[in-house]
Amino acid sequence: MKDQIQTVINLGKGKIRRYSNPSFATLYRLRSKIDLLTGKEESFDGQRVLDQWDDQGLEDSKKIFHLFYELGYLIEGIESKTFAKHNPILAIEIHYSDSEDRIAPERGESTKFHEYYRELFGVYQASFNSGYDALMRGDCYQFNLTYPFRYESDDLMDFDLFTSLLMSDPKRAGAYAHLSFIPQMKKILVSNSPECLFQGRMMPDSLKLWTMPIKGTINCFKDEEIKDKWKELKRSVKDQAELYMITDLLRNDMTRIEKTPSKVVKKKLPLRVPGLLHQYSLIEVTLSKNLTLKKILQGLFPGGSVTGAPKKRVMSILDVLENEPRGFYCGSTVILDDDIIAASINIRSGEYEMESKMLKIHAGGGITLESDCNNEFLEMHAKRDSFLSLFT
Incomplete structure (x- = not known):
């Protein structure tokens, strides 16, 4: 099994589900696709990737779809600079034959990570200022600016070790935490996401679909701080504006799936994650x-909380401001199983390259007219630390 494609997801309350023995596994790029079971690569038109799921219903079993952020450019009809320079990954689709529910493993012993690369403040400030100019011109109302970080591990970390570090403490594992080992890529995709793109439940005659966008962040390291920190976060005009703006965007995205009106059930709720307190709506x-899955993705992907508003315009702006593709980060992982209809938004996420022992992660945040560059830079690092703390 150690050399097989496998996925582990968080079930909550200290339990995990491990998927193994894949019967189908395909990686879709912009101009090619690869059968991950045989290694066969053939030409492929990435514009057709959504058509693969035209008949994919939501009542299914043991299927995992890793959607990379760059797929969103095709859905929104944006000609990204990435497409001219690269053959980016758009999605990885895996059908498993087996799954097993287990108690989360005890925490293993991590190796040390050393910072290999990060953007300097001046580079971030230049992008912040360019984006802020777009806000001032009225080109957009909010944009989610992200930047990459890279860390090299002293020793090679395998899939089981990453699983133990991510899942051992149920208080620190995100609701949508998951990881996949793709041996053909020599990569582990790992996410401690607390945020969903959608969560579904089949009713006798309909499908109930929820989304829970996160916007607004404050440092919170101790349980006894939560009450006071939540009061402080609720009072923040800037954070409230971010949340309400993206809530309205997501309400519109949910409505456009089938032209059925959506409604805001909760306007503002607290969410604790390692070292931070967030707020979200429902x-x-x-x-x-x-x-079908295709129809939902056409309405919702990529998540509005990791792009900004209006979505299509902001994605074009970010394509210029950001210096490399987001990839797995800010994409989504869809899980369709007998008792699960869910999709994460892959914040607090990274890609571990096993040959180089390099962990590539991103972090970022929403920028509005109320934003301060220094504060946003610090918040970006706080989110980075929230994820990195799991493995150090």
């Missing part, structure tokens, strides 16, 4: 029972 919509 939006729901009632949809057709036979809805």
Whole structure:
């Protein structure tokens, strides 16, 4: 099994589910696709990737879809600079034959990570200022600026070790925490995401779909701080504006799936993650029972909380401001199983390259007219530290 594709997801309350023995595994790029079971590569038109899921219903079993952020450019009809320079990964689709629910393993012993690369403040400031000019011109109302970091581990970390570090403490594992080992890529995709793109439940005659966008962040290291920190976060005009703006964007995205009105169920709720306190809203919509995955993704992907508003315009702006593709980060992982209809938004996420022992992560945050460059730079590093602390 150690050389096989496998995935582990968080079930909550100290339990995990491990998927193994894949019967189908395909990596889709912009201009090619690779059968990850045989290694065969053939030409492929990435514009057709969503068509693979035209008949993919939501009532299925043991299927995992890793959607990379760059797929969003195709969905929104944006000609990204990445497409001219690279053949980026758009998605990885895996069908498993086996799954097993287990108690999360005890924490293993991590190796040390050493910082290999990060953007200097001056580079971040230049992008911040360019984006802020777009806000001042009225080109957008909020943009989510992200930057990459790279860390090299002293020793090679395998999939089981990453699983133990991510899942051993149920208080620190995100609700949508998961990881996949793709041996053909020599990579481990790892996410401690607390945020969902959607969560679904089949009803007798319909599908209930929820989304829970996160916007607003404050440092919170101790349980006894939560009450006071939540009061402080709730009072923040800037953070409230971010949340309400993206909530309205997501309400519109949910509505456009089937032109069925969605509604905001909760406007503002607290969410604790390692070292941070966030706020989020809850939006729901009632949809057709036979809805396909393609239709949902056309309405929702990529998540509005990791782009900004208006979504399509902001994605074009970010394509210029950011210096490299986001990849797995800020994409989504869709899980379709007998008791699960869910998709994460892959914040607090990274890609571990096993040959180089390099962990590539991103972090970022929403920028509005109320934003201060220094504060946003510090918040970006706090989010980076929240994820990195799991492995150190």
